[in-house]
Amino acid sequence: MKGVLATDRRGMRELGAEEMVGWDEVTQGVVLPSFDQAIGNAAFLKPEERPYSDFSSYTATVASWRVIRPVYNRDICIDCQNCWVWCPDASIISRDKQMLGIDYDHCKGCGVCVEVCPTNPKSLLMFAETETIEEALAKWPEKKKKEK
Amino acid sequence: MIEIRWHSRAGQGAVTGAKGLGNVVARTGKEVQAFALYGSAKRGAAMRAYNRIDDDPIINHEKYMNPDYVLVIDPALAFTDNITEHEKDSTKYIITSHMDKSELIAQIPALQDKKDRVFVVDCIGISMDTIGRAIPNTPMLGALMKISGMFELDFFLDSMKRVLAKFPQKIIDANMEAITRAYNEVK
Amino acid sequence: MAEKMELNEIEVWDGNQAAAQALRQAQVDVVAAYPITPSTPIVEGYGAFVANGYIDGEFVMVESEHAAMSGCVGAAAAGGRVATATSSQGFMLMIEVLYQASGMRLPIVLNVVNRAIASPLNVRGDHGDMYAGRDSGWIQLDAFNAQEAYDMNLCAFKISEDINVRLPVMVHQDGFTTSHTAQNVRPLSDDEAYAFIGDYKPVDEMLDFSKAVTYGAQTEEDWHFEHKAKQHRALMDSYVVIDRVFEEFEKKTGRKYRRLESYMMDDAEVAIVALGATVETCILAAKELREQEGLKAGVVAPRSIRPFPFNEIREVLANVKAVAALDHSVSMGAMGMLYNEIAGAMLSAQERPLLTNFIYGLGGRDFAVDEAKRIFREQKGHADVGYITTEIQQFSGLRGPKLGFYEMKRS
Numbered sequence A: 001m002k003g004v005l006a007t008d009r010r011g012m013r014e015l016g017a018e019e020m021v022g023w024d025e026v027t028q029g030v031v032l033p034s035f036d037q038a039i040g041n042a043a044f045l046k047p048e049e050r051p052y053s054d055f056s057s058y059t060a061t062v063a064s065w066r067v068i069r070p071v072y073n074r075d076i077c078i079d080c081q082n083c084w085v086w087c088p089d090a091s092i093i094s095r096d097k098q099m100l101g102i103d104y105d106h107c108k109g110c111g112v113c114v115e116v117c118p119t120n121p122k123s124l125l126m127f128a129e130t131e132t133i134e135e136a137l138a139k140w141p142e143k144k145k146k147e148k
Numbered sequence B: 001m002i003e004i005r006w007h008s009r010a011g012q013g014a015v016t017g018a019k020g021l022g023n024v025v026a027r028t029g030k031e032v033q034a035f036a037l038y039g040s041a042k043r044g045a046a047m048r049a050y051n052r053i054d055d056d057p058i059i060n061h062e063k064y065m066n067p068d069y070v071l072v073i074d075p076a077l078a079f080t081d082n083i084t085e086h087e088k089d090s091t092k093y094i095i096t097s098h099m100d101k102s103e104l105i106a107q108i109p110a111l112q113d114k115k116d117r118v119f120v121v122d123c124i125g126i127s128m129d130t131i132g133r134a135i136p137n138t139p140m141l142g143a144l145m146k147i148s149g150m151f152e153l154d155f156f157l158d159s160m161k162r163v164l165a166k167f168p169q170k171i172i173d174a175n176m177e178a179i180t181r182a183y184n185e186v187k
Numbered sequence C: 001m002a003e004k005m006e007l008n009e010i011e012v013w014d015g016n017q018a019a020a021q022a023l024r025q026a027q028v029d030v031v032a033a034y035p036i037t038p039s040t041p042i043v044e045g046y047g048a049f050v051a052n053g054y055i056d057g058e059f060v061m062v063e064s065e066h067a068a069m070s071g072c073v074g075a076a077a078a079g080g081r082v083a084t085a086t087s088s089q090g091f092m093l094m095i096e097v098l099y100q101a102s103g104m105r106l107p108i109v110l111n112v113v114n115r116a117i118a119s120p121l122n123v124r125g126d127h128g129d130m131y132a133g134r135d136s137g138w139i140q141l142d143a144f145n146a147q148e149a150y151d152m153n154l155c156a157f158k159i160s161e162d163i164n165v166r167l168p169v170m171v172h173q174d175g176f177t178t179s180h181t182a183q184n185v186r187p188l189s190d191d192e193a194y195a196f197i198g199d200y201k202p203v204d205e206m207l208d209f210s211k212a213v214t215y216g217a218q219t220e221e222d223w224h225f226e227h228k229a230k231q232h233r234a235l236m237d238s239y240v241v242i243d244r245v246f247e248e249f250e251k252k253t254g255r256k257y258r259r260l261e262s263y264m265m266d267d268a269e270v271a272i273v274a275l276g277a278t279v280e281t282c283i284l285a286a287k288e289l290r291e292q293e294g295l296k297a298g299v300v301a302p303r304s305i306r307p308f309p310f311n312e313i314r315e316v317l318a319n320v321k322a323v324a325a326l327d328h329s330v331s332m333g334a335m336g337m338l339y340n341e342i343a344g345a346m347l348s349a350q351e352r353p354l355l356t357n358f359i360y361g362l363g364g365r366d367f368a369v370d371e372a373k374r375i376f377r378e379q380k381g382h383a384d385v386g387y388i389t390t391e392i393q394q395f396s397g398l399r400g401p402k403l404g405f406y407e408m409k410r411s
Helices: A082-086 A112-116 A133-138 B016-024 B101-106 B109-117 B124-128 B137-148 B153-163 B169-185 C015-025 C038-053 C065-078 C088-103 C130-131 C146-161 C190-196 C224-237 C239-253 C278-293 C310-315 C337-346 C369-385
Strands: A068-072 A092-095 A099-102 A125-129 B002-009 B033-035 B046-054 B069-072 B092-094 B118-119 C011-013 C030-033 C058-061 C082-086 C108-114 C139-142 C169-174 C182-185 C260-263 C268-274 C297-302 C304-306 C322-327 C355-359 C395-398
Touching: A068 A099, A068 A133, A082 A092, A092 C224, A099 A125, A099 B109, A112 A125, A125 A133, B002 B016, B002 B137, B016 B046, B016 B137, B016 B153, B016 C011, B016 C182, B016 C297, B069 B137, B069 C030, B092 B109, B092 B137, B092 C030, B101 B109, B101 B118, B109 B118, B118 B137, B124 B137, B124 B169, B137 B169, C011 C015, C011 C304, C015 C108, C015 C146, C015 C169, C015 C190, C030 C038, C038 C058, C058 C065, C058 C088, C058 C190, C065 C082, C065 C088, C065 C108, C082 C088, C082 C322, C088 C130, C088 C224, C108 C146, C139 C239, C146 C169, C146 C182, C146 C190, C146 C239, C190 C239, C224 C239, C260 C278, C260 C310, C268 C369, C278 C297, C278 C369, C297 C310, C322 C337, C322 C369, C337 C355, C355 C369
Parallel strands: B002 B069, B069 B092, B092 B118, C030 C058, C030 C082, C082 C108, C108 C169, C139 C169, C268 C297, C268 C322, C322 C355, C355 C395
Antiparallel strands: A068 A125, A092 A099, B002 B046, B033 B046, B033 C182, C011 C182, C139 C304, C260 C297
C-alpha cells in the first residue's frame, strides 16, 4: 500500500489549511490545473505516478466525513472487481485487476462496496472508524451455511 | 429620398421584390433600405414591404412612411387594404389587375380623385404566362421602372440578371420576359 | 480548406445576413444553436455555409437554448472559436449558462437579435432580452444598423479572444428593424476580414491533453468572492482592448466606432441617449431640428453597454442642460436602465443635466422621427425654465390615459 496513496501531500487544500490568495491571484475563469507540470500520457499512468497539483481533489482528503469504514480481507477476496466498479468515489485501489485495498483519504464510508461483494463471508465489511484494521480482521465472521 | 410601399400577401414575393429592387439600386451607388411589416404571418396574410432610396446613407428607421410609390401586387388588396394611407399629392399607384384602368378606378372610391396617378398592369397574368406561377413581384418591378423612369429597361434587366444569378437559367429568362412585358404593358 | 466567397464592394444585406457573413469570415469552428425568430437566419446562414463548403466548422443542433449555450461553453472550453445567436425567450432560457460562460472566461460571440419578452408573446423588437443580460458578465456591443451588425461581429471575436480579455461578447441588433431590414453593407474581403480577427489563440483548452484542467469548479465563501471580483475587474478593464480593436478597425475600414457614440454633441443644449436603430432615427430628428428650428440637439448612444462608459457619459453630458434617456424596455417597478445608469454617472459630475426617462417602442411599436423631435423640444422646455416640467418617467407612443411617474423635487 505504501506509495500507492499520495498521503504525504494530502490535507493541503482542506478549508483553512493553506494560504488564501486575493482576487488578483486566483486563476482566470476558475480554471484549475490538474497537474503541476505538462504531461502527455496521463491516461497511461497510474494515479500515484501522476504529478497531481494541489488543485486536484486527488491531493485532498475527505476522510473526516466518515464514521464507519470498509475493511478489506485479502484472504477471502476473489478479485472480481465488483467493488471497484461500484464505488462512487473511485476509492477501491486495484492494479492489474488485483484488489489492493481502500483509499481511506477519499472513501466516505457509504458501504456500497460491502453491499456488492459476492463472497461468503464478504471480503469487505463495515467497522467503526475507531476500530483498528487488526481488530476488525480478528472479528471476521465464518462462512454462512445455506439455509434450507 | 424616394419611398416605396408594397401591398402584398405573404408568399407573393414582396420582400424578395423589395430586396431585389434594393440590390439593383445599390449597384448604381445609391443607398437603399428594404424591410417588411408582418405579424407572425401565414402565407396569404396581407402584409406590407417598404423601400427607401437616397443618395445619403439612410438613417431613418421609423416604419411610418409617406410613399412616393404604392405598389399593389395582389389584385384583391386594392379593394380591401387601405392603399392610399399616408399618401402625398404626388403619390403614384401601380396596381395589379386584370381589369383595365377605368374599370378598376370606377370600383375603388379612394382612387377617384387621382386618376392621373394610378397605373394598372396584370402582374399575376404576366407571371402565370412567363414564370408559370403567380409571383407578381418581378413584373411589378418592370412596371415601376416604366412609371418612375428610375432606370432604362436594359440596364435594369442586366442588373436583375445578376441579382437572380443563383437561379437556373430558365427561371432567369422567364423573369426577364416578365419584367419586359410589364414594362411595356403598364398603363 | 473552406471555399472563399466573392463579395461585392456593396452588398444589400439585412442585419442577420450581415452577422452570418461575419461568422463565415471568422471561420467559426462551432455553432451550437436552437434557432428562434428573429435571429434564425444567422445560425441558418452559418449552417448553410458549412453545408456548402464555405466554413470548416460544425453546426450542432440541440434541444433548447440552454443546451445551445452549454454546447458553446463546452466547445469554447475545448479550445474552439465559437458563436451562436438567439432572441427573447431563447435568450431567457440561456441566461443560466451565460453566467457560466463569463465566469469561466470563455470567448464566445452571441448575436442577440433583440426581441420583446412574453407574456404577452411578441416576436418584434424591444430591448427586454438585452436588459436581462446586463449583469451576466458579458461584454455587450450594440449595432444600430446592418453594417454595424457586420462590423461589431468582426470586432467581437477580436475583443473576446484577446488574451487580456477572454470574456464572451454579445452583439446586439434590433429585431426586424435591423435584422430584417436590408441596407447597403460594405464588407471586407474574406482574407481581409480573417486577417483582422486573426487565428484563434487557445487558453487552458481542454483538448490539450498534456495539460489537464478542471472547468466549472465549486467555490464557497472562501473563494467565490475573489473569483467574481477578478471577473468584474476583467470586464471593467476590457475597455482598453475594445478601444484598441475599434482603432484597428478604423484603420482597416475607415469606419470609426467608440464605446460611447455621440452625434452633434459639441454645442448641444439638449440630448437624447438611446440604443439600437432608434439612435439613427434620433440623429435624423436632431439634424432636422437644428436646420429647421435652430434647436441645438444632440444624440448620445452607448456602443458598449457593458462595460458601461461611465466616464465618457460624464464628459459628453457635462454641458448639456436637459437629457432624455430613451429605454426600449421597461424595467418593471423602477426607472429605465439607461436612465439609472446615466443618473448614476452624472451624480458624481460637477454639472448635472435635467434628466428624464421615456419608455418607448415595447413589442416593436414604431418610434417616429416626429416623436423624437417632440421629445427634443420637451427637453428644451425643461432647459428654458430650469426644472423638469413633466413627470420624470413618461411613455412614448402608449395608448390610453397619460402614464407617468415621479416629479422633480423643488424647494
